[in-house]
Amino acid sequence: MADQQRVMRPLDDLINPSEPAYPLLKQWAADAVRPVEFLPPSANRADALLQTQVTTRSPMGAIVYETGGILIDNGWLRILGSGHPKLTRTVPAWNQSRANGFYLIADDAVGGFFAINGGALGTDTGNVYYFAPESLRWEPLELGYSDFLVASFSPKLDDFYKPIRWSTWQCEIANLHGDRCFFFAPPPWTKEGKPPAAPYADVPVEEAWDLQMDFRRQLGS
Secondary structure (H helix, E strand, C coil), X not given: CCCCCXXXXXXXXXXXXXXXXXXXXXXXXXXXXXXXXXXXXXCCHHHHHHHXXXXXXXXXXXXXHHCCEEEECCCCEEEEECCECCECCEHHXXXXXXXXXXXXXXXXXXXXXXXXXXXXXXXXXXXXXXXXXXCCEEEECCCCHHHHHHHHCCCHHHHHHCCCCCCCHHHHHCCCCCCEEEECCCCCCCHHHCCCCCXXXXXXXXXXXXXXXXXXXXXXX
């Protein structure tokens, strides 16, 4: 992740041809119990990697440079990469003006967001947190980035989302774009919205982020 206080490393320092993490990612995906789609990388992948400042020896750097992003469980979960028509948001661009003591790495079809803790979310810097739409709180997952990916490819994903999934979610996810998510009325963080019924509509992910951050501020969550 880019740090404006440090000197930016050049592209040659970030691309590691001798120990790339991409083959490991493919192996994890091959063992997945749910569909995993590696989107082709953007033509601007080098710029995305430069802005992210993570080497391709790491899973994050490999995803940014080798993929446009990863869609898990038919797009229910989206891991951000260098951008693709199915998922146009890139890791660095999505964090611009949003990252503040954390770094956003993924999101889901119900308006949940995953971020690496940079110090603002707790004392466990470097671990992944989940912004839960049913509580409007950042919840610690006690996982680093690599372990988060492994868990996302595993049956744990079903257990994680069981409380918020509805009976027809698999049909409705089929036509949902990676830059949009479902909107529920009443919202899942209200008493009336638990458990959520079928979604009311779908909205841009940016809108879901802004709305939930605004609700969070109003409620002092």
